[in-house]
Amino acid sequence: MSLSTQSPAPNLPPDKQREMLRRMLTIRRFEERASDDYLAGKIYGVVHCYIGEEAVAVGVCSALDRGDRIISTHRGHGHCIAKGADLNRMMAELYGRQTGYCKGKGGSMHIADFGIGMLGANGIVAGGIAIVTGAGLAAKMEGKGGVAVSFFGDGASNAGPFHECLNIAATWKLPMLYVCENNMYAANTAAAATHALGDVAARAAGYGIPGVVVDGNDIFAVYQAANRAVDRARSGGGPSLIECKTYRWRAHTERRGMADVRDPSEIEAWKGRDPIAQLERQLREQGYLDDAELQTMERDILGALEAAVAFAEASPFPLPQQAADDVFAA
Amino acid sequence: MRELTYSEAAVEAVAEEMRRDPKIFYMSTDAIAPLVREFGAERVRATPITEAALTGMAIGAAGCGFRPIVDWRQVTFCFVAMDQIVNQAAKIHYMFGGQVTFPILYRASVGGGGLTAAQHSQSPYSMFMNVAGLKMFLPSTPYDIKGLIKTAIRDNNPVISFESGRLMTRKGPVPEEDYTVPLGKADIKREGSDVTVVALAWLVHEALAAAEELAREGISVEVVDPRTLVPLDRETIRGSVQKTGRLVIADEAGPTAGFSAEVAAIATEDPATFARLKAPVKRVCALQVPIPYSPVLENHVFPDRQRIIEGIREVLRGGAGQASAA
Ligand SMILES: Cc1ncc(C[n+]2csc(CCOP(=O)(O)OP(=O)(O)O)c2C)c(N)n1
Ligand SMILES: [Mg+2]
Numbered sequence: 001m002s003l004s005t006q007s008p009a010p011n012l013p014p015d016k017q018r019e020m021l022r023r024m025l026t027i028r029r030f031e032e033r034a035s036d037d038y039l040a041g042k043i044y045g046v047v048h049c050y051i052g053e054e055a056v057a058v059g060v061c062s063a064l065d066r067g068d069r070i071i072s073t074h075r076g077h078g079h080c081i082a083k084g085a086d087l088n089r090m091m092a093e094l095y096g097r098q099t100g101y102c103k104g105k106g107g108s109m110h111i112a113d114f115g116i117g118m119l120g121a122n123g124i125v126a127g128g129i130a131i132v133t134g135a136g137l138a139a140k141m142e143g144k145g146g147v148a149v150s151f152f153g154d155g156a157s158n159a160g161p162f163h164e165c166l167n168i169a170a171t172w173k174l175p176m177l178y179v180c181e182n183n184m185y186a187a188n189t190a191a192a193a194t195h196a197l198g199d200v201a202a203r204a205a206g207y208g209i210p211g212v213v214v215d216g217n218d219i220f221a222v223y224q225a226a227n228r229a230v231d232r233a234r235s236g237g238g239p240s241l242i243e244c245k246t247y248r249w250r251a252h253t254e255r256r257g258m259a260d261v262r263d264p265s266e267i268e269a270w271k272g273r274d275p276i277a278q279l280e281r282q283l284r285e286q287g288y289l290d291d292a293e294l295q296t297m298e299r300d301i302l303g304a305l306e307a308a309v310a311f312a313e314a315s316p317f318p319l320p321q322q323a324a325d326d327v328f329a330a
Numbered sequence: 331m332r333e334l335t336y337s338e339a340a341v342e343a344v345a346e347e348m349r350r351d352p353k354i355f356y357m358s359t360d361a362i363a364p365l366v367r368e369f370g371a372e373r374v375r376a377t378p379i380t381e382a383a384l385t386g387m388a389i390g391a392a393g394c395g396f397r398p399i400v401d402w403r404q405v406t407f408c409f410v411a412m413d414q415i416v417n418q419a420a421k422i423h424y425m426f427g428g429q430v431t432f433p434i435l436y437r438a439s440v441g442g443g444g445l446t447a448a449q450h451s452q453s454p455y456s457m458f459m460n461v462a463g464l465k466m467f468l469p470s471t472p473y474d475i476k477g478l479i480k481t482a483i484r485d486n487n488p489v490i491s492f493e494s495g496r497l498m499t500r501k502g503p504v505p506e507e508d509y510t511v512p513l514g515k516a517d518i519k520r521e522g523s524d525v526t527v528v529a530l531a532w533l534v535h536e537a538l539a540a541a542e543e544l545a546r547e548g549i550s551v552e553v554v555d556p557r558t559l560v561p562l563d564r565e566t567i568r569g570s571v572q573k574t575g576r577l578v579i580a581d582e583a584g585p586t587a588g589f590s591a592e593v594a595a596i597a598t599e600d601p602a603t604f605a606r607l608k609a610p611v612k613r614v615c616a617l618q619v620p621i622p623y624s625p626v627l628e629n630h631v632f633p634d635r636q637r638i639i640e641g642i643r644e645v646l647r648g649g650a651g652q653a654s655a656a
Contacts, residue, residue, distance in 0.1 A: 069394065
């Protein structure tokens with residue numbers, strides 16, 4: 001894989017390509033806002049930002065239908081937005097309000113919207129892989145051609161559920177995409193120190209399924225790999241493993257003074273390979289985007305985020321006694 | 331009435347529900363042959379030995395509209411799936427604000443008596459009672475296990491069916507016609523007036539035998555079988571203790587922070603029940619040890635009817651005004 005050349009734009013309608021850019025920009029601006037509000041004390045607990053990795057979530061989700069299902073990780077905002085989640089309810093959840101996706105019971109690490117096939121962010125590393133494999137089994141049993149996608153990190157790829165689920169999905173030919181977001185670190189531990197092989201995708205051979213490495217900052221490369229895997233899954237061919245090499249720009253979490261062991265020059269080099277700037281350039285080259293359109297897009301996104309924050313701030317906190325609600329379903 | 335074994339009654343419950351609802355499917359590392367014959371290998375799946383994956387896959391399938399059953403077999407095997415049980419199944423309905431339901435039945439065989447040593451004999455239900463978001467039961471008869479499994483399959487929550495290994499081949503009456511047993515409803519297996527014995531599973535039968543023996547001496551023992559552990563039927567337990575004034579709790583698990591401790595607290599923290607107590611509460615439990623292999627050791631670890639009788643005599647001695655050294 002060469003990280004210096006970009007995949008040519010696939011033959012996709014301009015609207016679809018612009019929508020990819022809009023979603024990536026929305027993720028970035030959402031998280032910039034979430035980080036500010038976190039540091040201002042309006043958002044609590046822990047916030048993990050996806051900035052720098054937006055091409056993975058958007059590239060994969062652009063190859064999916066609304067009825068397809070995904071599961072996320074502790075770093076989940078990007079997957080939510082890529083799958084079409086509502087910004088108001090996401091922001092309200094971060095703000096801990098009643099109107100949030102989880103009525104204020106989940107926060108950043110637990111946003112879910114089953115209505116759009118987003119089966120939740122998950123606070124346990126590798127915790128979602130088995131759950132979404134069950135969604136893949138459900139899709140197979142439903143027999144309507146649905147697929148399920150597991151997003152997980154390089155760190156999670158060393159945990160048991162990854163191996164158990166790849167084996168069972170391969171054995172049962174489940175319509176699954178296993179998408180490893182290899183950002184080269186698990187918190188402050190370099191993948192090189194914890195992986196016996198450089199490429200997670202190489203493990204696919206052990207399960208007899210396709211495993212590909214793609215440039216995770218190149219949205220068209222991600223999209224095309226996902227598309228091939230989706231076709232294979234929908235036609236009964238079974239699961240695929242896609243490893244997206246990418247990088248997180250910010251520290252592991254937004255906590256003030258959070259340690260970051262990474263070499264600043266490494267971070268700068270990856271910022272030079274901004275997935276959003278790359279897509280923007282490709283759109284311009286194709287004549288699908290000009291300055292005015294980009295400004296409008298930015299303005300619309302910032303407007304939507306202002307509205308989301310206003311919605312969150314205007315929403316009530318849960319009542320203390322609501323802590324007892326929903327332990328069990330009716 | 332016809333008789334079935336405890337394990338036959340459980341399988342019959344599953345089969346009846348699977349006939350009724352095509353959304354139900356079954357996963358186990360060893361598929362139950364009659365179920366495979368009737369429903370096929372797609373709905374009754376023999377799986378790789380990956381309890382963590384199965385436990386989690388059930389959650390995902392349930393969230394997508396199915397009603398999975400996962401058979402862990404020995405309860406000790408589910409410990410490899412603790413993340414999926416405790417962090418995922420128990421919590422995500424709540425953590426996601428109740429937006430979807432996760433109807434799942436997990437089955438597990440518990441208890442000792444099989445001389446299979448510590449990694450295949452355990453009664454760890456109290457560990458799970460401590461986790462909010464899981465329902466669970468532990469029946470003592472074929473009738474109860476069938477009715478409870480049917481109810482659990484129809485429930486919209488993760489429910490654990492703890493099933494007593496010692497009782498698997500025990501027979502009992504099971505009606506041909508459809509019935510269910512509600513979750514959260516205890517059953518008074520024998521009425522009495524001098525002492526209440528709250529017992530679970532195999533120890534219900536030991537308590538009944540103890541009651542029979544003591545009846546010859548004119549001691550009247552009430553045997554309460556909670557059947558469901560979560561939600562626990564506090565009212566029936568308290569009502570019985572208020573009537574008899576004495577409480578013995580018999581459990582095949584150890585006492586520490588256990589089911590027996592919970593029942594003792596239910597009786598003693600309620601002012602109306604506490605006021606009627608004529609003697610300290612007595613727990614008759616397993617020793618707090620990993621279950622050993624050799625029959626001499628295993629028998630020593632578990633309570634039985636003899637120890638229940640001793641416990642009953644102790645609370646009868648410990649009447650008001652008679653300080654009893656324990
Ligand atoms: C089972 C478990 N162990 C440890 C943690 C703490 N933790 C949270 S994120 C993280 C690193 C995860 O790395 P990776 O899977 O590569 O995802 P990334 O953060 O890079 O997106 C760790 C160790 C956890 N949440 N769950
Ligand atoms: Mg990582």
